[in-house]
Amino acid sequence: MIQKLIMYFQFPFVRYALIVGVLIALCSSLLGVTLVLKRYSFIGDGLSHVAFGAMAVAAVMRFASTTVVVLPVTVICAILLLRRGQNAKIHGDAAIAMLSVSALAFGYMLMNVFSASSNVSGDVCSTLFGSTSILTLSKTDVWLCAVLAVVMLALFVLLFNRIFAVTFDETFAKAIGINADRYNLIIAIMIAVIIVLAMNLVGSLLISALVIFPALSAMRLYRSFLKVTVCSGILSVLCALAGILISILAGTPVGSTIVAADAVVFLICCVLKRIGVGTE
Amino acid sequence: MALITADHLKLGYDSQIVASDLSFTVEEGDYLCIIGENGSGKTTLMKALLGLHKPLEGSLEFAEDMDQNEIGYLPQQTVIQSDFPASVREIVLSGCQGHWRNRFFYSAEDRATAKRYIEQVGITDLADKYYSDLSGGQKQRVLLARALCAAVKVLLLDEPIAGLDPSASENMYRVIKELNGAGMTIIMISHDLTSALKDANKVLHIGETNYFGTVSEYLKVRTEDLGGAK
Numbered sequence: 001m002i003q004k005l006i007m008y009f010q011f012p013f014v015r016y017a018l019i020v021g022v023l024i025a026l027c028s029s030l031l032g033v034t035l036v037l038k039r040y041s042f043i044g045d046g047l048s049h050v051a052f053g054a055m056a057v058a059a060v061m062r063f064a065s066t067t068v069v070v071l072p073v074t075v076i077c078a079i080l081l082l083r084r085g086q087n088a089k090i091h092g093d094a095a096i097a098m099l100s101v102s103a104l105a106f107g108y109m110l111m112n113v114f115s116a117s118s119n120v121s122g123d124v125c126s127t128l129f130g131s132t133s134i135l136t137l138s139k140t141d142v143w144l145c146a147v148l149a150v151v152m153l154a155l156f157v158l159l160f161n162r163i164f165a166v167t168f169d170e171t172f173a174k175a176i177g178i179n180a181d182r183y184n185l186i187i188a189i190m191i192a193v194i195i196v197l198a199m200n201l202v203g204s205l206l207i208s209a210l211v212i213f214p215a216l217s218a219m220r221l222y223r224s225f226l227k228v229t230v231c232s233g234i235l236s237v238l239c240a241l242a243g244i245l246i247s248i249l250a251g252t253p254v255g256s257t258i259v260a261a262d263a264v265v266f267l268i269c270c271v272l273k274r275i276g277v278g279t280e
Numbered sequence: 281m282a283l284i285t286a287d288h289l290k291l292g293y294d295s296q297i298v299a300s301d302l303s304f305t306v307e308e309g310d311y312l313c314i315i316g317e318n319g320s321g322k323t324t325l326m327k328a329l330l331g332l333h334k335p336l337e338g339s340l341e342f343a344e345d346m347d348q349n350e351i352g353y354l355p356q357q358t359v360i361q362s363d364f365p366a367s368v369r370e371i372v373l374s375g376c377q378g379h380w381r382n383r384f385f386y387s388a389e390d391r392a393t394a395k396r397y398i399e400q401v402g403i404t405d406l407a408d409k410y411y412s413d414l415s416g417g418q419k420q421r422v423l424l425a426r427a428l429c430a431a432v433k434v435l436l437l438d439e440p441i442a443g444l445d446p447s448a449s450e451n452m453y454r455v456i457k458e459l460n461g462a463g464m465t466i467i468m469i470s471h472d473l474t475s476a477l478k479d480a481n482k483v484l485h486i487g488e489t490n491y492f493g494t495v496s497e498y499l500k501v502r503t504e505d506l507g508g509a510k
Contacts, residue, residue: 037364158384165374168366169355175330176378176430177349223410224367 001249008248016142017254018244021201023149025210025240025258028198029232030156031190032215033225034167043081043188045208046096047195050077052204053103055127060114067144071196078192082184128205145197152190152197163187164225201240202255213262214239220269235265282307283346283434283465284329289338291324297336298324304484304492308433311457311466313476313495316486322469325486326438329467349378352431354423356438357416366411368422372398375429390429397428401455417448424455428464435459437468453479 008014035044051074058069081096111124156163165173166183174180191211198207218232243258250257284306291299299321306312316322327333328340331348342348352375376390398407401421411419420440427435440456441449449472457479460466470476477483483498485491491498 033365037361161374161377161384161386164366164370165377168364168371168374171332172353172355172375172426172430173377174332175349175351175353176375177347178377219365223365223412225365225370226367228365 004249005245014248018241020142020145020149021240021244021254021258022237023146023153024194024197024201025236026233027149027152027156028194028207028210029214029236030153030229031187031194032211032213032232033219033228034163034187035191036212036215036219038167038187040187040191042096043078044191044195044211046081046100047074047078047192048199048204048207049100050074050103051196051199052127053107055199055204056107056110059127060110067141067196067200070199071148071193074196075189075192078188079185082188127199128203141200145200148193148197152193155186155190159183159186160226160229168225202258206255206259209259209262210236213259213266217262217266217269220266220273236262239265283310283343285339285341287339287341289325289328289340290336291321291328291333292336299486299490300337302338302484302486302490304482306434306465306467306482308465309460309463310482311460311480312468312482312484313480314467314469314484314486315471315473315476320486322486323438326436326469329436346433350430350432350434352427352429352435354420354427354435354437354440356442357419357423362419363412368398368403368406368409368411368414369394371411371422372425372429375426378430393429394425397425400428400459401425402451415448417444417451420444420448420452421455424452428459431464434465434467437466439469439471441470441472449475 009018034040051070054070054073055066058066061069063069077099081099107127108124111127162178162183165178166180166187170180173183194211195204195207198210202210214232214236215228217235218228222228222231239261240258243261244254246252246261247254247257282305286302286304289299289302290297291302298319302325304312314322314325324333328335330351330353372394373386373390376386376393379390395407398404401424403418403421403425406414406418406422411422414422424437424440427437435456437456441452444452453475456466456468460479466480468476468480477495477499480495483491483493483495485498491501493501
């Protein structure tokens with residue numbers, strides 16, 4: 001088994017996949033707490049479908065690096081959705097649902113009509129479930145992912161206290177002069193970037209799991225914002241590592257293996273909470 | 281000069297007016313109690329004082345040496361999700377962010393401030409506990425300590441005893457009175473007339489007819505009104 005792993009790690013693309021995978025898992029877990037508690041998870045879900053549509057367009061137009069197209073489109077949608085939510089006469093949920101299913105439909109249609117390869121359903125499947133995409137990333141994508149992930153991490157650490165204040169009590173934050181709208185916008189943009197990154201790892205349908213599971217697991221075990229965030233990062237990295245290694249050894253799809261690991265960890269955390277471990 | 285001067289304020293949303301013709305002043309060291317029925321515009325007035333709501337008409341002026349962001353604010357507890365993962369220290373410290381200018385991390389001074397107010401509201405033994413584990417009265421004190429970290433001169437309290445049991449309420453009033461005694465200006469929104477007016481020196485009654493004046497005058501006017509009604 002060890003020998004098999006060593007053999008695989010002689011390929012540079014496997015090493016890249018592992019490094020990028022871990023970085024993506026780390027930064028996707030950090031905003032999870034904010035997302036869950038601010039009831040933003042539905043935005044995350046909608047955006048992942050938008051990203052799928054954009055990905056389809058990029059693939060049809062044969063861009064060398066799809067991230068270059070998907071990223072700006074998703075960020076713009078995030079800003080639009082947030083703006084909408086703030087002065088919503090029509091309920092935001094409906095707008096997001098419409099946007100996300102349209103993106104899915106148009107994306108799938110485009111992929112079928114202008115198919116760039118002979119294996120359409122394979123392409124769709126890997127975009128939705130990320131079956132092998134982490135191993136087939138171009139070198140540009142790998143660098144882009146790594147740089148963006150590091151930028152997201154740095155930004156998160158820098159804004160950690162502000163994010164706490166705005167998430168915990170937005171009205172109070174505004175009252176003491178924190179520009180909460182600006183931070184909400186930054187959070188939405190960060191979510192968009194993270195979704196595009198995570199799409200490479202687990203595909204667009206499973207992104208929410210990658211973002212939300214580690215935070216929910218950590219919230220079973222810890223009860224301070226800092227500890228929950230750190231624990232959620234660690235759990236996410238461990239699950240990504242385990243998922244990637246298992247998928248190499250067992251030949252399972254990378255994305256779903258990682259998410260399965262996240263789900264198992266969540267169940268373990270629930271049990272641990274039930275029997276009173278980790279209540280400090 | 282008065283810290284806060286409101287002159288013929290009219291508050292509302294779009295075409296709906298919730299309160300009009302509000303005039304009052306808050307001097308340094310005052311303990312102002314704002315009372316009124318549900319829907320009379322107390323909460324809107326509070327938002328206007330915090331700069332979250334723009335008055336439709338009238339003016340709201342602050343003393344020159346005072347910034348609107350320097351009002352410490354104690355919200356109604358129901359606003360905050362009780363299962364939020366946060367330690368007492370994290371919450372109290374977050375009040376210090378009001379004084380930040382291009383800063384992103386807490387300074388030693390911030391930590392000292394937080395510690396001082398944690399002691400002042402009497403929750404030193406809870407400093408390392410978690411918000412979700414606390415009782416209603418304890419949570420309220422944590423939020424009070426956070427408000428104090430943000431407050432420079434004025435503390436704005438929105439129904440501070442809503443949902444508290446009698447002994448917790450009494451404790452809360454005692455802490456507020458002590459703060460007022462130490463020089464903090466207090467503006468309190470309340471339902472609970474009798475005990476709220478015990479410590480206050482001024483009253484603003486919002487309703488069909490607004491009243492602003494000292495507590496003793498207000499009580500006299502009110503008894504006369506009641507006497508007339510009988």
